[in-house]
Amino acid sequence: MPVVLGDPANASYFFYRFTNPLVLDLDRLFPFPLDDFQRQAIDALEANRSVVVCAPTGSGKTLIGEYAIHRALAHGKRVFYTTPLKALSNQKLRDFRQQFGYDTVGLLTGDISINREAPVVVMTTEIFRNMLYGTRIGEVGTSLQGVEAVVLDECHYMNDRQRGTVWEEAIIYCPFHIQLVALSATVDNSGQLTDWLQRVHGPTELIFSDFRPVPLEFLYCYGKGIFPLLDSNQRRLHPKLKARRKPPRGARRSRRRDSIQPSYVVKQLQQRDMLPAIYFIFSRKGCDRAVTEIGSLSLVNEAEAVALKGRIDDFLAWNPEAARSGQVEPLYRGIAAHHAGILPLWKGLVEELFQAGLIKVVFATETLAAGINMPARTTVISSLSKRTDNGHRLLNPSEFLQMAGRAGRRGMDQRGYVVAAETPFEGAKEAAFLATAGADPLVSQFTPSYGMVLNLLQTHTLQEAKELIERSFGQYLATLHLSPQRQAIERLEAEIAHHDAQLATIDADTLNDYAKLKGRLKEERRLLKILQQQATETLTANLAEALQFAMAGSILSLKGRHVPVAEPLPATLVMKLSGPGQFPYLVCLSHDNTWYVLTVSDVVGLHPELPRLEAVDTLAPPAELPPKPGQRRQGNQVSAAIARQIPTPPPLEDLAPEVKTQQERTQAVEAALQAHPAHVYNPNALLKRQKQRQRLDAERCDRIEKLSQYSGRYWQEFVNLLEVLQHFGCLDGTRPTTLGEMAAAIRGDNELWLGLALASGEFERLSPAELATACAALVTENSRPDSWTRYAPSAAVESALEGLRSVRRELFQQQRRHQVVMPVWMEFELIGLVEQWANQLEWSELCANTSLDEGDIVRVLRRTLDFLAQIPHVPYLSDDLRDAARDAIATMDRYPINESEG
CATH class of the missing domain: 3.40.50.300 (P-loop containing nucleotide triphosphate hydrolases)
Incomplete structure (x- = not known):
């Protein structure tokens, strides 16, 4: 039921x-x-x-x-x-x-x-x-x-x-x-x-759906107050704001507007009952400065102040070191900052108090708009432009709408308010544009990485990997703009029509019959080849099983990929080496006094009827013979004496009966083709034209398919990465090697660089604290050149990192040669912080000796911990290195680093 x-x-x-x-x-x-x-x-x-x-x-x-x-x-x-x-x-x-x-x-x-x-x-x-x-x-x-x-x-x-x-x-x-x-x-x-x-x-x-349960009202704030931004239809700039921007007749037009202070905006919101609010400022210092500049203004009533005091005091009693300097007292008054430079624990407190309705304004960077559940009655956007890696630019509509969307609490507010504040460089016109522009389209950011290449090739062929790359959203978008491809299809169709006109005068039935007969001959030959291969594989499988028990001195017949000879080569088995798979490698001496390292597939005959050569029991292969299939070396006088004793085995068995039958069928079709009446038409030339027509048609079909699956930029990026990996020995062809498997197990911004560093041996002699510091150098990006710390890394760390410089230089060269853009970080300036923290320095002292915000220090240490946590799971590393990583984690993963991000 x-x-x-x-x-x-x-x-x-x-x-x-x-x-x-x-x-x-x-x-x-x-x-x-x-x-x-x-x-x-x-x-x-x-x-x-x-x-x-x-x-x-x-x-x-x-x-x-x-x-x-x-x-x-x-x-x-x-x-x-x-x-x-x-x-x-x-x-x-x-x-x-x-x-x-x-x-x-x-x-x-x-x-x-x-x-x-x-x-x-x-x-x-x-x-x-x-x-x-x-x-x-x-x-x-x-x-x-x-x-x-x-x-x-x-x-x-x-x-x-x-x-x-x-x-x-x-x-x-x-x-x-x-x-x-x-x-x-x-x-x-x-x-x-x-x-x-x-x-x-x-x-x-x-x-x-474009429906909002809590509709938004867009407003504009300048020196005279807060006013509607849009007209009654919500489509254009409000006429009063448009009129305001026109200077008096004869007056000089000024390009500069007044700056609006956060304290002024917040007071306006409080008077209009538009709190609580999220006030977006695109700088951490700007958020902290706004908290300070707002002065002694209190935004909470008496009951809220009591509740706030109780919860804040309780938090500080349990977490005294988590207090944000200069922001505890404003928090009692319902004012807070929220950005990446703040300790996660303090940010969590701010979020909980805001969700409880006790914080009335939060000055936050735009990361707060990224999905964290902190809805407000009002959002204020302090600037309509921001600094980016590519310079200063206007916000795009999606960024504006993402922040605006935090306004309006479902079930609590009749409407949400979005206030754009005036700045010296953007005004009401820009605000109205962003409010009415609509969302931006999604664009693909798909970018292959070393980790992607290595992980795909562990489980897929190169062709399968290509098909996967071509399924990306970026490839899909590219196919929407392929007019040249469509033009090519039209050209192919015209060529196909021309060939059809040339072939129309020929007796199609006779030509088709001839073509079928040629196709049948091709198929008979293909079947013959398959049967021959199957017979060979059966023989190889039987030999492989027998070779498992063959003793040194056994007589063999060799022929295969690693022994490219016309006739089977007599040899004797000297020893077996453990291989990567089920079967061992074989070290053999041929009767022409040549040493071979082979696989069982290179053996076409094992002759137990011939007595084994006991003399090989004292024989050793040359020291310079690498234990790798395909390697060969010339023997010396000692081995020559034994090679002369190798008997010539009897001829191998005849072909299997089904192979003989297929040979006869193939010969019969060849005879029928020679006697075919189509020879009066010069059929091969006609078939060539027919094949060309078929090829053009296949190309036309292929181009039609490519309209929905375009192969281009992304696959080339994949191939470029693959070639760099091959250069460093991470791939043998398209199969990951030991080093490749190591790099594949790592997650980072440049998995190859991290794998090369771990495999270099430079970190083997480092203590846990030194290992953590060296790892921090590989995963830390100092994006602010004015950042500093009074702590320098130890000599052992500097020596280990210096040992990586040549590898790093070579990686840079290969990436430039193959147009690969991946970071290869080696940070020296800030990593002394990590070593001090790993050596149990107190948090307050650590923070006092650097220009970094607390949140930035946490981020550096957490990125280091994340990399350290991967090391025990990377294959082929030494136990000492794994243990050092575990010990480093144990010393570093303490308060406040081990607090969850809120």
Whole structure:
């Protein structure tokens, strides 16, 4: 009897979940009216289709992911919920534990593993991609057993320059039977995203909505107050703001506007009952400065002040070192900063207090808009431009809308407010443009990496890897703009018509019969070759089994890839060497006094009827003979004496009967072809024209196919990486070597560089603290040239890093030669911090001796810990190096580094 889904925290729920077919009661799961797009998405999931849910921030997309979890649990299945950020993963863990039960939810990030076998596992998208690397595409590895759905939260992160590749790989590699639930903010080309996902993964439905449950009102703040930004139709700049920008007649036009101070804006918001607010400022120092400049203004009432004091005091009693200098007192008044330079523990406190309604304004960098659940009544955007790696530029519409979307709390606010503040360089015109422009399209950030190449080639052929690369979203977008390809198809069709006109005057039946006969001859010859190969393989298999027990001195007949001779070569077996597979390598001496290292496939005959040469028991191969198949060396006088004793074996057995029969069939077809009447037409020339016509037609079909699967830039990038890897010995042809397997097991910005460093031997003699410091040098990027620390790395660390300089130089040269752009970091300036921390220096003293913010120090140490945590799992490293990495982790992973990001 069907059971209605009950409370996941109830123990009976788990019993029934695995013993009864459960029916989902939507009214019980979601006791509030569902929007149309939410019901459409649920219907699509029930039809076993994947979905792309594209809707504004704050519209309730997460409910679709929650329904996928309920549905999978009801089926006794699992769900992976992926996010782009560790902080967002941690938040989802907390939320889902409250919703589905503590033991039902697990977490996997780069440095944390909690209850990984749980029915619901929250993880970063990179972790999910890494799971898929070890399995052939379309297959289910052990880590994905029982997974019904994968939720890709914040799917618009495909636009992210650093993370976009991970999202595309996760979608491409995901087994086809697993439902994908892609939750995205509004993008301009959601239809293209859906069409691509349907092509590479399976039936997918686009669920699009531009409806916001809490509508947004766009405002503009300048020196005289806050005013509507748009007209009544919400399509153009408000007339009053347009009129304001016109200077009086005869007055000199000024290009510079007044700057609006955060304290002024916050007071305006407080007077208009528009708090709480998130105030976006694109600089950490700007956020901290705003907290200070706001002065003694209090934004909380008496009851809120009491509640704030209690929670803050309780937090500080347990975490006295986590207090943010200069921001404790403003926090009592409902004012806080939130950015990457702040300790994760302090950021977590700010988030919890804001969600509780006790913080009234948070000055934050735009990372807060990336999905962390901190909705506000109002968002303020302090500037409409920002600094980037490519210079200062205007915000793009998606960035503006992502921040604006944090305004308006569902169930609490009638509307959300978005306030653009005036700056000296941007005004109301730019604000109105961004507010009305609509979302940007998703563009592909797909970029092959060394790790991608090595991991794919461990489980796939080069051709299969190429097919996978060509399934990327970037390739899909490229096919939409292939007019030259279409022109080529038209040209081919014209050439095909010309050939058809030339062939129309010939007796087609006679020519076709001749062609069929030639085709039959080709097939008979192919079958003959197959039978010959099968006979050889059978003989080889029997020989391989016999060679397992053959003794030194046994007489052999050699012929194969490593012994390219016309007739079988007599030889004697001297010794066996352990090989990488089931069968050993063979060291043999031929009767012409040549030493060979061979595989069993190079042996075409074993002659037990001939007495073994006992003299080889005292014989040793040359010291310079490498133990690798295909190697050969000339023997000396001692081996020559034994070589002369090798008897000539009797001839090998005749061919198998089926091979003889096939030879006769082939000869009969050859005779029929010689007597065919088509010879009066010069049939070979006609067939050549016919083949050319067929070739053109095949090319036409191929070009049509390429319209939907274009091979170009991405594959060339893959090949360039492959050639660099081959240069450094990570690939033998297209198969990963020992070094390649080491690099493949590493996750980083340049897996080859990290693998070369670990394999160099330079780190073997370092202490745990020194190893941590050297590792930090390889994974730390000092993006601020004015950063400093008073600590220098020890001499042992500098010596180890100096030993890597030649390898680093060579890697730079090869990357330039093959047009590969990958960072090859070797940081000296800041890594002394890591060594001091690993040697148990106190946190307060560490922070006092560097210009880095606390959050930056945490990030450097965590990146180092992440790399150290990988070392014990990298194959072929020494036990000493693995133990040193574990010891370094044990000394470094302490407060506040071991606190989860909030």
